[in-house]
Protein backbone atom coordinates (compact mmCIF):
# COMPACT_ATOMS: atom_id res chain seq x y z
CA UNK A 1 0.00 0.00 0.00
CA UNK A 2 1.30 3.45 -0.93
CA UNK A 3 0.89 6.03 1.83
CA UNK A 4 1.14 9.80 1.31
CA UNK A 5 2.44 11.29 4.56
CA UNK A 6 2.00 15.00 5.31
CA UNK A 7 3.70 16.94 8.15
CA UNK A 8 3.44 20.65 9.03
CA UNK A 9 3.46 20.79 12.85
CA UNK A 10 6.24 23.37 13.20
CA UNK A 11 8.40 25.08 10.59
CA UNK A 12 9.04 22.26 8.08
CA UNK A 13 6.58 21.62 5.25
CA UNK A 14 6.93 17.94 4.40
CA UNK A 15 5.38 15.23 2.20
CA UNK A 16 6.54 11.67 1.51
CA UNK A 17 5.42 8.53 -0.26
CA UNK A 18 6.17 5.33 1.69
CA UNK A 19 5.28 1.78 0.68
CA UNK A 20 3.93 -0.53 3.43
CA UNK A 21 5.46 1.59 6.20
CA UNK A 22 8.96 0.52 5.18
CA UNK A 23 10.15 1.60 1.73
CA UNK A 24 10.64 5.35 1.36
CA UNK A 25 9.93 6.25 -2.28
CA UNK A 26 10.26 9.98 -1.65
CA UNK A 27 10.77 12.26 1.35
CA UNK A 28 10.52 15.99 0.62
CA UNK A 29 11.04 18.68 3.26
CA UNK A 30 10.90 22.44 2.65
CA UNK A 31 12.74 24.13 5.50
CA UNK A 32 11.76 27.64 6.63
CA UNK A 33 15.02 28.31 8.48
CA UNK A 34 15.83 31.42 6.45
CA UNK A 35 12.52 33.05 7.48
CA UNK A 36 12.73 32.32 11.20
CA UNK A 37 16.49 32.64 11.75
CA UNK A 38 16.41 36.43 11.97
CA UNK A 39 13.94 36.16 14.89
CA UNK A 40 16.01 33.44 16.62
CA UNK A 41 12.99 31.12 16.77
CA UNK A 42 9.87 30.02 14.91
CA UNK A 43 7.24 32.77 14.35
CA UNK A 44 3.92 30.82 14.23
CA UNK A 45 2.01 33.13 11.85
CA UNK A 46 4.89 33.27 9.36
CA UNK A 47 5.20 29.46 9.53
CA UNK A 48 1.49 28.95 8.73
CA UNK A 49 1.60 31.30 5.74
CA UNK A 50 4.69 29.65 4.30
CA UNK A 51 3.12 26.19 4.78
CA UNK A 52 0.17 27.33 2.62
CA UNK A 53 2.56 28.36 -0.15
CA UNK A 54 4.83 25.31 0.11
CA UNK A 55 2.35 22.50 0.70
CA UNK A 56 1.10 21.92 -2.91
CA UNK A 57 4.65 22.19 -4.26
CA UNK A 58 6.03 19.71 -1.71
CA UNK A 59 3.19 17.20 -2.28
CA UNK A 60 3.62 17.31 -6.07
CA UNK A 61 7.38 16.87 -5.70
CA UNK A 62 6.89 13.87 -3.37
CA UNK A 63 4.62 12.19 -5.94
CA UNK A 64 6.92 13.03 -8.84
CA UNK A 65 10.06 11.78 -7.09
CA UNK A 66 8.27 8.56 -6.08
CA UNK A 67 7.23 8.10 -9.72
CA UNK A 68 3.56 7.69 -8.80
CA UNK A 69 0.32 9.53 -9.54
CA UNK A 70 -2.06 10.81 -6.87
CA UNK A 71 -4.52 8.03 -7.79
CA UNK A 72 -1.95 5.37 -6.80
CA UNK A 73 -2.09 6.56 -3.17
CA UNK A 74 -4.05 4.14 -0.98
CA UNK A 75 -3.92 5.98 2.36
CA UNK A 76 -3.38 9.51 3.69
CA UNK A 77 -1.42 9.96 6.94
CA UNK A 78 -1.19 13.42 8.46
CA UNK A 79 0.12 14.97 11.69
CA UNK A 80 -2.82 16.43 13.64
CA UNK A 81 -0.88 17.33 16.79
CA UNK A 82 0.93 18.34 18.87
CA UNK A 83 2.40 21.51 17.36
CA UNK A 84 1.45 25.01 16.24
CA UNK A 85 -2.25 24.89 15.58
CA UNK A 86 -2.20 27.18 12.53
CA UNK A 87 0.67 25.20 11.03
CA UNK A 88 -0.99 21.83 11.70
CA UNK A 89 -4.23 23.01 10.04
CA UNK A 90 -2.47 23.54 6.71
CA UNK A 91 -1.31 19.91 6.45
CA UNK A 92 -4.57 18.57 7.85
CA UNK A 93 -6.68 20.54 5.35
CA UNK A 94 -4.50 19.37 2.45
CA UNK A 95 -4.79 15.72 3.57
CA UNK A 96 -8.57 15.97 4.05
CA UNK A 97 -9.01 17.51 0.59
CA UNK A 98 -6.97 14.79 -1.11
CA UNK A 99 -8.64 11.95 0.84
CA UNK A 100 -12.09 13.35 0.00
CA UNK A 101 -11.29 13.75 -3.70
CA UNK A 102 -9.78 10.25 -3.97
CA UNK A 103 -12.31 8.60 -1.60
CA UNK A 104 -9.40 7.12 0.37
CA UNK A 105 -8.95 6.58 4.13
CA UNK A 106 -7.11 9.15 6.25
CA UNK A 107 -5.25 8.32 9.47
CA UNK A 108 -4.44 11.16 11.91
CA UNK A 109 -0.94 10.71 13.34
CA UNK A 110 0.57 11.94 16.61
CA UNK A 111 3.83 13.70 15.72
CA UNK A 112 5.80 11.82 18.40
CA UNK A 113 4.52 8.46 17.15
CA UNK A 114 6.21 9.38 13.86
CA UNK A 115 9.53 10.15 15.57
CA UNK A 116 9.36 6.89 17.57
CA UNK A 117 9.08 4.69 14.43
CA UNK A 118 11.64 6.66 12.35
CA UNK A 119 14.62 4.37 13.08
CA UNK A 120 12.77 1.49 11.37
CA UNK A 121 13.76 2.87 7.95
CA UNK A 122 17.36 1.80 8.43
CA UNK A 123 17.28 -0.82 11.19
CA UNK A 124 15.44 -3.99 12.04
CA UNK A 125 14.04 -2.76 15.35
CA UNK A 126 13.55 -5.08 18.33
CA UNK A 127 10.49 -4.78 20.59
CA UNK A 128 10.06 -3.95 23.39
CA UNK A 129 12.73 -1.27 23.57
CA UNK A 130 13.55 2.06 25.21
CA UNK A 131 13.21 5.14 23.01
CA UNK A 132 14.90 8.43 23.93
CA UNK A 133 13.01 11.10 22.01
CA UNK A 134 14.90 14.39 21.96
CA UNK A 135 13.56 17.17 19.76
CA UNK A 136 12.94 20.91 19.82
CA UNK A 137 9.57 20.48 21.50
CA UNK A 138 9.92 17.25 23.48
CA UNK A 139 12.32 15.24 25.63
CA UNK A 140 10.93 11.92 26.79
CA UNK A 141 11.79 8.31 27.51
CA UNK A 142 9.34 5.69 26.26
CA UNK A 143 8.99 1.96 26.69
CA UNK A 144 7.95 1.00 23.14
CA UNK A 145 6.01 -2.26 23.01
CA UNK A 146 5.17 -2.43 19.29
CA UNK A 147 5.02 -0.11 16.24
CA UNK A 148 1.69 1.20 17.58
CA UNK A 149 2.00 1.12 21.38
CA UNK A 150 4.27 2.92 23.80
CA UNK A 151 4.26 4.05 27.44
CA UNK A 152 5.94 7.27 28.52
CA UNK A 153 8.38 6.64 31.38
CA UNK A 154 9.61 10.22 31.85
CA UNK A 155 9.60 13.64 30.22
CA UNK A 156 11.02 17.09 30.82
CA UNK A 157 9.76 19.30 33.63
CA UNK A 158 10.70 22.47 31.74
CA UNK A 159 12.64 22.94 28.47
CA UNK A 160 13.15 20.27 25.82
CA UNK A 161 16.78 19.33 25.03
CA UNK A 162 16.58 20.85 21.51
CA UNK A 163 15.02 24.00 22.92
CA UNK A 164 17.97 24.28 25.35
CA UNK A 165 20.40 23.91 22.41
CA UNK A 166 18.49 26.62 20.50
CA UNK A 167 18.40 29.02 23.49
CA UNK A 168 22.09 28.51 24.31
CA UNK A 169 22.98 29.07 20.64
CA UNK A 170 21.06 32.35 20.78
CA UNK A 171 22.88 33.41 23.98
CA UNK A 172 26.21 32.58 22.32
CA UNK A 173 25.27 34.37 19.08
CA UNK A 174 25.58 31.16 17.07
CA UNK A 175 22.37 31.38 15.02
CA UNK A 176 19.26 29.24 14.42
CA UNK A 177 18.59 26.34 14.55
CA UNK A 178 20.95 26.11 17.47
CA UNK A 179 21.70 22.39 17.72
CA UNK A 180 23.96 22.02 14.69
CA UNK A 181 25.62 25.41 15.44
CA UNK A 182 26.42 24.44 19.05
CA UNK A 183 27.74 21.03 17.93
CA UNK A 184 30.04 22.71 15.38
CA UNK A 185 31.36 25.27 17.90
CA UNK A 186 31.80 22.56 20.56
CA UNK A 187 34.26 20.72 18.27
CA UNK A 188 36.64 23.68 18.64
CA UNK A 189 36.17 24.02 22.40
CA UNK A 190 37.32 22.33 25.60
CA UNK A 191 34.58 21.12 27.92
CA UNK A 192 37.02 20.71 30.83
CA UNK A 193 37.80 24.43 31.06
CA UNK A 194 34.21 25.17 32.22
CA UNK A 195 31.95 22.98 34.28
CA UNK A 196 28.19 23.24 34.64
CA UNK A 197 26.55 21.48 37.54
CA UNK A 198 24.03 18.75 36.76
CA UNK A 199 20.37 19.51 37.56
CA UNK A 200 19.28 18.31 40.99
CA UNK A 201 17.04 15.36 40.19
CA UNK A 202 15.90 13.07 42.97
CA UNK A 203 17.72 9.71 43.06
CA UNK A 204 15.97 7.01 40.99
CA UNK A 205 13.91 9.60 39.09
CA UNK A 206 14.10 9.63 35.29
CA UNK A 207 12.58 13.01 34.45
CA UNK A 208 14.62 15.76 32.76
CA UNK A 209 15.18 19.44 33.53
CA UNK A 210 17.24 21.82 31.39
CA UNK A 211 16.17 25.33 32.38
CA UNK A 212 18.73 25.58 35.22
CA UNK A 213 21.50 24.68 32.81
CA UNK A 214 20.38 27.42 30.42
CA UNK A 215 20.49 29.95 33.29
CA UNK A 216 23.98 28.71 34.27
CA UNK A 217 25.14 29.31 30.68
CA UNK A 218 23.68 32.84 30.77
CA UNK A 219 25.54 33.62 34.04
CA UNK A 220 28.80 32.13 32.74
CA UNK A 221 28.67 34.20 29.56
CA UNK A 222 28.88 37.37 31.65
CA UNK A 223 32.46 36.34 32.53
CA UNK A 224 33.41 36.40 28.83
CA UNK A 225 34.61 32.82 28.38
CA UNK A 226 35.51 31.35 24.98
CA UNK A 227 32.25 30.67 23.11
CA UNK A 228 33.53 27.28 21.92
CA UNK A 229 34.31 26.18 25.49
CA UNK A 230 30.79 27.10 26.65
CA UNK A 231 29.31 25.16 23.72
CA UNK A 232 31.47 22.10 24.48
CA UNK A 233 30.71 22.14 28.18
CA UNK A 234 26.97 22.67 27.66
CA UNK A 235 26.79 19.85 25.09
CA UNK A 236 28.73 17.54 27.45
CA UNK A 237 26.40 18.28 30.38
CA UNK A 238 23.20 17.75 28.33
CA UNK A 239 24.64 14.52 26.94
CA UNK A 240 25.58 13.22 30.40
CA UNK A 241 21.99 13.78 31.57
CA UNK A 242 20.45 12.13 28.47
CA UNK A 243 22.81 9.14 28.54
CA UNK A 244 22.57 8.45 32.29
CA UNK A 245 18.75 8.61 32.32
CA UNK A 246 18.42 6.43 29.23
CA UNK A 247 20.71 3.73 30.61
CA UNK A 248 18.90 3.90 33.96
CA UNK A 249 15.52 3.45 32.19
CA UNK A 250 16.83 0.45 30.22
CA UNK A 251 18.12 -1.20 33.41
CA UNK A 252 14.96 -0.42 35.36
CA UNK A 253 12.80 -1.96 32.60
CA UNK A 254 15.22 -4.86 31.99
CA UNK A 255 15.54 -3.95 28.29
CA UNK A 256 18.76 -4.18 26.26
CA UNK A 257 17.73 -2.29 23.11
CA UNK A 258 17.72 1.51 22.85
CA UNK A 259 16.46 3.68 19.98
CA UNK A 260 17.21 7.41 19.63
CA UNK A 261 14.76 9.75 17.90
CA UNK A 262 14.16 13.46 17.20
CA UNK A 263 16.32 16.30 15.90
CA UNK A 264 18.84 16.21 18.77
CA UNK A 265 19.58 12.56 17.86
CA UNK A 266 21.54 14.04 14.90
CA UNK A 267 24.16 15.15 17.43
CA UNK A 268 27.38 13.21 16.88
CA UNK A 269 28.67 13.72 20.42
CA UNK A 270 25.42 12.38 21.93
CA UNK A 271 25.48 9.37 19.58
CA UNK A 272 29.12 8.60 20.45
CA UNK A 273 28.64 8.90 24.21
CA UNK A 274 25.42 6.86 24.13
CA UNK A 275 27.15 4.12 22.13
CA UNK A 276 30.13 4.11 24.52
CA UNK A 277 27.88 3.79 27.58
CA UNK A 278 25.75 1.09 25.93
CA UNK A 279 28.83 -0.91 24.91
CA UNK A 280 30.05 -0.83 28.52
CA UNK A 281 26.72 -2.22 29.75
CA UNK A 282 26.20 -4.71 26.90
CA UNK A 283 23.22 -2.75 25.51
CA UNK A 284 22.45 -2.05 21.83
CA UNK A 285 21.70 1.47 20.59
CA UNK A 286 20.52 2.54 17.13
CA UNK A 287 19.42 5.85 15.62
CA UNK A 288 17.74 7.03 12.40
CA UNK A 289 19.60 8.66 9.52
CA UNK A 290 19.73 12.46 10.10
CA UNK A 291 16.87 13.16 7.59
CA UNK A 292 14.62 10.85 9.61
CA UNK A 293 15.73 12.35 12.98
CA UNK A 294 14.51 15.87 12.20
CA UNK A 295 10.90 16.52 11.21
CA UNK A 296 9.92 14.64 8.05
CA UNK A 297 6.79 13.16 6.47
CA UNK A 298 8.16 9.64 5.83
CA UNK A 299 7.94 8.90 9.57
CA UNK A 300 4.33 10.17 9.59
CA UNK A 301 3.46 7.93 6.62
CA UNK A 302 4.98 4.91 8.41
CA UNK A 303 3.23 5.63 11.73
CA UNK A 304 -0.08 6.10 9.86
CA UNK A 305 0.41 2.82 8.02
CA UNK A 306 1.00 0.87 11.26
CA UNK A 307 -2.07 2.45 12.91
CA UNK A 308 -4.21 1.66 9.86
CA UNK A 309 -2.91 -1.91 9.50
CA UNK A 310 -3.74 -2.66 13.15
CA UNK A 311 -7.43 -1.79 12.49
CA UNK A 312 -8.11 -1.48 8.74
CA UNK A 313 -11.91 -1.59 9.17
CA UNK A 314 -12.05 1.17 11.78
CA UNK A 315 -14.74 3.64 10.57
CA UNK A 316 -12.66 6.59 11.89
CA UNK A 317 -10.40 6.42 8.82
CA UNK A 318 -13.38 7.49 6.68
CA UNK A 319 -14.91 9.88 9.20
CA UNK A 320 -12.27 12.62 9.13
CA UNK A 321 -14.20 15.69 7.98
CA UNK A 322 -14.58 17.09 11.52
CA UNK A 323 -11.05 16.03 12.58
CA UNK A 324 -9.26 18.95 14.23
CA UNK A 325 -5.67 19.99 14.81
CA UNK A 326 -4.76 19.73 18.52
CA UNK A 327 -1.86 21.87 19.78
CA UNK A 328 -1.21 19.81 22.94
CA UNK A 329 -2.40 16.37 21.82
CA UNK A 330 -1.52 13.63 24.37
CA UNK A 331 0.14 10.47 23.03
Ligand code: KG4
Pocket residue numbers: 010134135136137138161162163165166177178179180183262263264265266267268293294295
Ligand atom coordinates in the same frame (compact mmCIF):
# COMPACT_ATOMS: atom_id res chain seq x y z
O1 KG4 B 1 12.65 16.80 15.67
P1 KG4 B 1 12.88 18.20 15.24
O2 KG4 B 1 13.25 18.47 13.81
O3 KG4 B 1 11.63 19.11 15.52
C1 KG4 B 1 10.79 18.98 16.60
O4 KG4 B 1 9.88 18.12 16.58
O5 KG4 B 1 11.03 19.76 17.57
O6 KG4 B 1 14.00 18.79 16.22
C2 KG4 B 1 14.52 20.07 16.06
C3 KG4 B 1 15.52 20.31 17.18
C4 KG4 B 1 16.01 21.74 17.23
O7 KG4 B 1 15.91 22.21 18.56
C5 KG4 B 1 17.46 21.62 16.80
O8 KG4 B 1 18.31 22.60 17.37
C6 KG4 B 1 17.81 20.23 17.28
O9 KG4 B 1 16.67 19.47 17.01
N1 KG4 B 1 18.98 19.68 16.57
C7 KG4 B 1 20.15 19.39 17.17
C8 KG4 B 1 21.04 18.97 16.14
N2 KG4 B 1 20.36 19.00 14.95
C9 KG4 B 1 19.10 19.43 15.25
N3 KG4 B 1 20.52 19.47 18.47
C10 KG4 B 1 21.80 19.12 18.76
N4 KG4 B 1 22.71 18.74 17.83
C11 KG4 B 1 22.38 18.65 16.52
N5 KG4 B 1 23.29 18.27 15.61
Ligand code: ZN
Pocket residue numbers: 111115135136262263294295
Ligand atom coordinates in the same frame (compact mmCIF):
# COMPACT_ATOMS: atom_id res chain seq x y z
ZN1 ZN C 1 9.50 16.65 15.61
